Structures are given as structure tokens and as C-alpha cells.
Amino acid sequence: MGELTATVTIRDNDQPVPGLVTFESGQIPADSGWSNSGNKPWYAQTDTVYEGSYAFRSGKITDAQESVLVLERETGAGTGYFYVRASTEQDWDALEFLLNGRVLGKWSGRVNWTKFEFALEAGNNRLEWRYRKDSSTFAGMDAVFIDNVFIPEVPVVEPPPATKPTLVVAGVTAEGLQLTVTGDAATEYDVQFSTDLNAWSSLAKVTTDDTGKAVFTDAASAEKLAQGTWVEATGFYRAVLVADDRGE
Ligand SMILES: [Ca+2]
Ligand SMILES: [Ca+2]
Incomplete structure (x- = not known):
């Protein structure tokens, strides 16, 4: 067969x-x-x-x-x-x-x-x-x-998706915790702090460079670090994209 x-x-x-x-x-x-x-x-x-x-x-x-x-x-x-x-x-x-x-x-x-x-x-x-x-x-x-x-259609141009920012502790200096924000290039992010992951307060606004990086040093953390109480006063950081409201 x-x-x-x-x-x-x-x-x-x-x-x-x-x-x-x-x-x-x-x-x-x-x-x-x-x-x-x-x-x-x-x-x-x-x-x-x-x-x-x-x-x-x-x-x-x-x-x-x-x-x-x-x-x-x-x-x-x-x-x-x-x-x-x-x-x-x-x-x-x-x-x-x-x-x-x-x-x-x-x-x-x-x-x-x-x-x-x-x-x-x-x-x-x-x-x-x-x-x-x-x-x-x-x-x-x-x-x-x-x-x-x-009939050839009009090409759909989609804006590149915004990079989700990441934030890492780059080091501990005498001036406080040094944080590195990584996201889109030349973009403003709000570095925020929280003790309970619920209520967030803004620490500073940083703008990334051409490679999408920005470094921020949290001066407020220096005192706690010096006192050795940091472990008890556990805190959290996050970076949030600053809303672009220029297009209103
Ligand atoms: Ca005819
Ligand atoms: Ca037909």
C-alpha cells in the first residue's frame, strides 16, 4: 500500500x-x-x-x-x-x-x-x-x-510600550542609601517611600539619562543607618512614572 x-x-x-x-x-x-x-x-x-x-x-x-x-x-x-x-x-x-x-x-x-x-x-x-x-x-x-x-492599508503605528521602571539599592554610603532607577531614557520618575506598602510618600523626582538610568541617594535614611535602627524601621522604595499632563 x-x-x-x-x-x-x-x-x-x-x-x-x-x-x-x-x-x-x-x-x-x-x-x-x-x-x-x-x-x-x-x-x-x-x-x-x-x-x-x-x-x-x-x-x-x-x-x-x-x-x-x-x-x-x-x-x-x-x-x-x-x-x-x-x-x-x-x-x-x-x-x-x-x-x-x-x-x-x-x-x-x-x-x-x-x-x-x-x-x-x-x-x-x-x-x-x-x-x-x-x-x-x-x-x-x-x-x-x-x-x-x-487596497494597502494605512500602517498602524503603535507607540513603544513604556518600560516598567525598576529600582535597586546600589549601595550604602555615608549620605544614605543609594538607589538606582532604571526605566525609559530621559524620563521623569517619582521615587517614593513607604513603611507598610500601603501609604507612599514622595521622596524626590529623578530624571533618567540617555541610557535610562538615574541615581538617587536617600539622605533621610542616613540617620537611621548611622543609628543601626534600619532593620527595625524597615521601609520600601518604589519608582513611579510621573504622569505626562502636557497634552491636555
Ligand atoms: Ca452600446
Ligand atoms: Ca468574492
Whole structure:
């Protein structure tokens, strides 16, 4: 008996590629930048699709009319694409694809599913799929279709997470306990003291250097250290990020 192997690819339509519009919801998502103009709106249908169950089809217009699907929104930079199919009167009835008012592609007559790619610059972009008919005659399905529209998304820039400050006793000097605060570079921290880990009092504000370090000497501890009572008067230190309230 030979061995049987199989490769199974599972495609989760609920989690599509970011920036990819598959039309599988069967409608234009609200507040997504998609809209319709012209005489009849484009719509989702299941008869002619590139992938999945739905593709978008131009509106059922008649002679000398147009059906225009618009996507206007902020995008990232990169290569966008979509799949297009046409079944129209050759040359006289055609789909034009426009980016910011400039025609980048035109399809007419019988065109099977074709991938069309285009370059996008970051910023606000207006994409239009315009099916326009001349004054007479139709052919084929008298329609154009698009599916799997990919538009590069605006990259999400996340601020670097704030480093949790750490505080260690670096040494004991005649001036008192020497503490080292380690956190983000050039950041202000509040060094606090407590005897019960409940009530905290501020000792000093320190600002870390370019390497994220700051040294603080607790002068108040010197006396206790000198008296040898430190063990009885056990205390706790902590460093707290000073809230940045400049952005109010
Ligand atoms: Ca689809
Ligand atoms: Ca025509």
C-alpha cells in the first residue's frame, strides 16, 4: 500500500487579508469609504464571481447611462489590485478604472477574469470603477464585474510600550542609601517611600539619562543607618512614572 498525503488549505472568509475586499458580506460595508454614483448602483451578485460567493456587478443601466462605484479613503502606499471581468459591446460600452481622476485601465468586449495592479501613494485616494454605455446597442451580459479588491492599508503605528521602571539599592554610603532607577531614557520618575506598602510618600523626582538610568541617594535614611535602627524601621522604595499632563 502506498502512502496518501493531502494538503488542505482552509480559507477563513471572516478573517480576510487586511486591505482585501472580497464582497462576501454581500453588500458595501457602511462607513468604509465605498459609495455609488451614476444612474444605477453597482451591487453584489452570485452568478459571476472570481472567488467566494459574491462579486460586484455594474448597475443595470441602459444606453447613454453610467454606473460608478467609488472608493474614497486614506490608504497606505504600495501596490493595489483587483480582478475584473467584462461582457459588453466591444469598444462602445466599457469599464474605466480611475485613480484620483486619471484613467489607469479600460476593459470592453469579452474579457475573462483578469488581475489589474496599480501603484498607490499614501494619503487620501479616490478610486472609481465607471461602466459607461454609448447611445445604442448592447452585447453579452452588458455588465462588468470586480472581485478581490486589495487596497494597502494605512500602517498602524503603535507607540513603544513604556518600560516598567525598576529600582535597586546600589549601595550604602555615608549620605544614605543609594538607589538606582532604571526605566525609559530621559524620563521623569517619582521615587517614593513607604513603611507598610500601603501609604507612599514622595521622596524626590529623578530624571533618567540617555541610557535610562538615574541615581538617587536617600539622605533621610542616613540617620537611621548611622543609628543601626534600619532593620527595625524597615521601609520600601518604589519608582513611579510621573504622569505626562502636557497634552491636555
Ligand atoms: Ca468574492
Ligand atoms: Ca452600446
